[in-house]
Amino acid sequence: MKKLKSVLLIAVLCGLSGCATTNKDPLEGVNRGIYKFNDVVDQYAMKPVAKAYKAVAPTPVRTGISNFFNNLGTLTTVVNDLLQLKFAQAFTDAGRFVINTTFGIAGFIDVASKDNFPKHQEDFGQTLGHWGVGSGPYLVLPILGPSTVRDAGGLAFDTVTSDPITYLHNTGQIRAHNQVRLVQFLDKRTQLLDAKDLVDDASIDPYAFMRDAYLQRRASLVQDGIVPQELLQDEFEPEDDETPAKGTSLEQSVPADSVVLQSDAPIEENVSAVSVNAEAQQPAVEEAAVTTEQTVPDVAADLNDTPAATESQEALPPLVDQVSQQPAEEPVVMEENAANVVAGIDETLLTLEAPAK
DSSP, X not given: OHHHHHHHHHHHHHHHHHSOOSOSOTTHHHHHHHHHHHHHHIIIIIXXXXXXXXXXXXXXXXXXXXXXXXXXXXXXXXXXXXXTTOHHHHHHHHHHHHHHHHTTTTTTSOXXXXXXXXXXOOOHHHHHHXXXXXXXXXXXXXXXXXXXXXXXXXXXXXXXXXXXXHHHHHTTOHHHHHHHHHHXXXXXXXXXXXXXXXXXXXXXXXXXXXXXXXXXHHHHHHTTXXXXXXXXXXXXXXXXXXXXXXXXXXXXXXXXXXXXXSOOOOHHHHHHHHHHHHHHHHHHHHHHHHHHHHHHHHHHHHHHTOHXXXXXXXXXXXXXXXXXXXXXXXXXXXXXXXXXXXXXXXXXXXXXXXXXX
């Protein structure tokens, strides 16, 4: 009866998830209230215990416990691989579970990862999304945290059908079931210590940040690693591009009430106006050229008829005659001086020879 009630609850939740709306968080008021409750419980109860557990337990112990619970979750992955008809992936995940359970000492050592076995994560919420079921409104579950209507139904289905910890409760080992479940929550909270501190410090609205991050991650898991474009679109930005499309004119892209600063005249009219102005200026340029050709010979004639040029030509011959006459007089003077010097020397020699006789 309990399993039947769970299946009926999942069917109702899946039916509600089919009524998807454009608003991804229509229950934001209720969700924010539950988020504050979870934050208070986490701040005063779960977070201190997780910090104490991280400080006391060595890293190999914490790693082994995480590997143990991940190995148990592989059974859920295998079941949903088969429900999604991913038979090759189901075979790989089943082999991973067998190797870690046997050679990895009940999963405390992740031997399959060392053997390069790929690790997958599938749940019934992803299976519903794989077959086209919408995620439905965003939900914040008490203690469990972010979810959606579809994922909440999938979590209930996985807990009832493929979670090995649930079998402890079904067999009457309620105390052991509660202890193992508590350790599982503690392990998950310890893994999220650094991430939660980063969200609180870096984001203005932690609730909105957690919501968007969760929805994008779940959509990526459903699409096997591809995030849909509608989740990447900012809801505060218009979806239509305001830039004019290729092939549209400027008048179509500019609103009717806007002011156009440039002229709306066609380009062909501007080109024709420029050509008309050029033709109008061409006769003036030709007249200027003719006037220049006429003035150049007149200037040359005026330069040839100037009296300064004729006077300089007539003054050159007298200067040449004066220069040619001066060298002719200088040798005569030099010859007379030389003759006098020679006569004086002869007289001196005669005077020196006279006493000797």
